[in-house]
Amino acid sequence: MDTIYNCNEIFRILESEILSLSIAPGQVLSEHQLCERFSVSRTPIRSVLQRLQEKELVNIVPYKGTVVTLLDFDIVNQMIYQRVAVETMVLRDFIRNSSPLDVELARHALSNLTDAYAPKDNGALNPDYFFKVDLQMHELWFKSTRKPYLWENIRRQQSSYTRFCVLDMLETRNYEHVIKEHTEMLRLIETKETSSIEDLLTQHLYGGVRRLGSMVFNEFKDYFIPPESTL
């Protein structure tokens, strides 16, 4: 017996596959092929593709075809810039208003990260899990300062940036630096020192750009819009 999918399920599956790079940037999506995969007619598939287009995850060219959008390295950098700006202010406010409980939660978040790097049960290091725990520290600041929507905004909407982070996580594994940066963040929180927040966050958030570096236009150049292209 085959699974029966509805519209929203299909959307979530395809969105997830695109954001996780299971479906590669630039790949052609055929409506017909998706119909067969999910055992539905073209109507719900088209509905899903329209929604994915609105999120800039696919590009529908009339009478030609549907393609998964390429990543835009320029946009990635602008989004990181935005994240540095927002997160600098959020962390500053967090530090200013942090209760002892908040500080303890931050300690706990760092502790989880070191555990994820060197699991106590000698299990394998799981990059996906490490990445997830990394984010929990940042999420703490937003939630604690009552900015949950901004955090969702950062995590979800930006198609290029989200996929860039996944690519970074899959290809480069610079765990020590990440832990070092988080340790320094905790120090700022504990000492309520706000002067070097921006420098540290710049260092931390542009990490992916440094790590991937020229790979963007070499190994992975097929995933990105060519530089100086007007498309």
Add this chain to the structure above:
Amino acid sequence: MDTIYNCNEIFRILESEILSLSIAPGQVLSEHQLCERFSVSRTPIRSVLQRLQEKELVNIVPYKGTVVTLLDFDIVNQMIYQRVAVETMVLRDFIRNSSPLDVELARHALSNLTDAYAPKDNGALNPDYFFKVDLQMHELWFKSTRKPYLWENIRRQQSSYTRFCVLDMLETRNYEHVIKEHTEMLRLIETKETSSIEDLLTQHLYGGVRRLGSMVFNEFKDYFIPPESTL
């Protein structure tokens, strides 16, 4: 002879009408009624509504109906917070790197704003135009610091914030304060003074929240999600 609309045109028209509050938050949209208005079948209309839902401009409830989303005052405030954060950094970078030409362009932007307030040809003051000229100063900073995508991001995506700004523009008319704030911005640019950017931008960007004030939960309470509602 009737005009023939295609899918994208219908989308732009409805999006524009929702964002300009011509179609009020909370209003029910009937597919059938839209079919008659644009003289097309349900297929393209449904396509448009799916896309509008992805932008959080409408909410499609299966087998019940489609409703224009209400504004979320909490989200509005978080988006303003984000804009203060980003724009503070952008303006700082603009001031640091501004050429004499950039400063002159900023002077010109302010000059346009005062002209829009008191048109030389004794024409009527156009609120829409005034609002547009206001934005050109901000746009200048983003374009000059090579952050055009961030500016588009601020202008377009956020459904609640965009409509809140329109409501502010339609209902309150505090032109003098806006001009005063812009004049002060120009002074910071000319003197390359970066210390009070955040305070000034906070003052300027939260203006709508101050001006509309309690109207949000009185005159216009039908436009907003009720406080403490989980929806």
Add this chain to the structure above:
DNA sequence: AAACTTCAACTTGTATACAAGTTTTTATAA
């Protein structure tokens, strides 16, 4: 009169046939 049941009139969801444009292939001519 009040409560329940049934049914008709809505709503959106899906499948399908066909329209319209693009691309590739194939056949034809130079």
Add this chain to the structure above:
DNA sequence: TTATAAAAACTTGTATACAAGTTGAAGTTT
């Protein structure tokens, strides 16, 4: 062989019929 042109095989776009769920009103029963 090469160039050109026609046609077949793709793609997405649209209209329509019907399916499925919700709502509210009418009718019936208590």
